[in-house]
Amino acid sequence: MKQLAVLGILAVLIVLGVKCAPGQHDEGGHNGSHHLLEQLKYISVDSLNYEFSRFDQVDKEKLVQIHQLVEGAEQFLIPDRMAEMKSYPCSNCHSKSLEALQAGKAPGEKKSHWDIEIVHAKTVTMQCTTCHDPKNFNLLHSLTGAPIEFNHSYELCGQCHSTQQKDWLGGAHGKQVGGWAPPRVSQTCTGCHNPHKPAFEKRLPARLNTEWLK
């Protein structure tokens, strides 16, 4: 009799245990607040075959692949900036190094690109040569002097803006280019931010809903 009672209780416990076991989601239901996100973890899609790609919207030739910055990170595509720069290579005009240029300058002579104002960090932190290589104007350089091509300026920006770079590498920062389908194409840092004045400026909205005001 006693054994039967124990067995009975055990059976009830097992049934309850099965019912309340975690991870047992009712597939069609929508009860948990993160249900959809939870579900995503378990959904495996066998094949993603799209009849379209971002190359339908952007010219493949005008894109470059980013360097592998983090191991395992996806190497997506960004617009080829060097092809877009109007007076590249810079050495067409600036054949001497900065040092030689400064030495040969007449008193009161204007600097090259005098019109560019740097509104990017304080002057104690940044000046022209923080990013531009003073020995070779065709290149940028890192804080330690390693050469960086204009196309790969994200390597330079990421030295300080590491959180933004992390978001950019993942896909949370940086405008999607050409659509949503693979392969991934994103804007590069300088595609949206003017490196000499990177903050977005105040302006009037594109549309004023003033007619609604009564």
Added chain:
Amino acid sequence: MLFDLFFKTRKPVEEDLPQASDGCGSGNCGCKKTPEPTTAEPDGYDMKLGKTMNRRAAFRQMTAGLLAGAGMVQASCSATSTGDKREEGQLKWEEYFKKNYRLMTDEEKSKTVERLERLYEINTGKTINVSTNGAVENVLYGYAFNISKCQGYMDCVNACVKENNQDRSSQMQYIRIHEMENGQLNFDDADDNYFHEVPAEGHFYLGTQCYHCENPPCVKVCPVGATWKEDDGIVVIDYDWCIGCRYCMAACPYDGRRFNWQTPEVPEEEVNHTQHYLGNRLRSKGVMEKCTFCIQRSRNGKNPACVEACPTGARIFGNILDPNSEIRWVLENKKVFRLKEDLGTEPKFWYYMD
């Protein structure tokens, strides 16, 4: 049913009443000497539906009703109307009796598209292209909005209006950009109609539109099945099946749906001719519409117009079933939230911050 209505002859009237035809319509309208009903005061039902009438009057009414109903075919049958008018009448007649989009066969879909394209050509001389592209397999669209990035420039709203042929005269907009004070998320205090330089000091901007809920309350309440969720998660409307009851508008907890109170006006030169049956094709008065994630674009791999227009990159769109998509990375690596999570509507539209 129809016959019940017309032959409700509870009480036979004198066989012939020639005077009943002149002006006052049928039998028992009181202006002619007809016997009063023996029952008490007639109520609304008696006056309208239970009207006593003779056979001749009944036939006369039926004929009149049929003629009115056949107004649309009239043009097509008339020998005097021009060819285009005739064709238009015929096409409109066929359009009027088409099925709900979901019940159409592929052939019927292409037929209705042909009619819509031809009707537009007859009316404007321009050609449109109406797509009926179905959902792409293994795709579930999702959207992420970065509230740290949005600066309130409203380029998205302009792009949306242009892309989706929204009514210009009523300033129909699917997207609303809410200007909110830092530190609170309160729609009552938010300003949706700001008209100053943006971003305003101490404020952030949050955009709302249709969230394409996985569990959409608007779909549940539609009494005629004119709105539903497609396989790729886009909630769509059959504009020709919608009766304009606006139940869905009331059921949506997010103010995602819009109603055409008047005939939408879009200048022909501004009409986007690349259309989708469930998307941006031209609507008529008295039907609901809303954001469709630009179904005419997204099903071809393009981003919705708002995503493409955003100058700050605050809008991310993609397939949430694709583990390598940008949207998936946002969902898995950023702190995301949705509005009114407790309702269990499961919007596929997330907000996140830098």
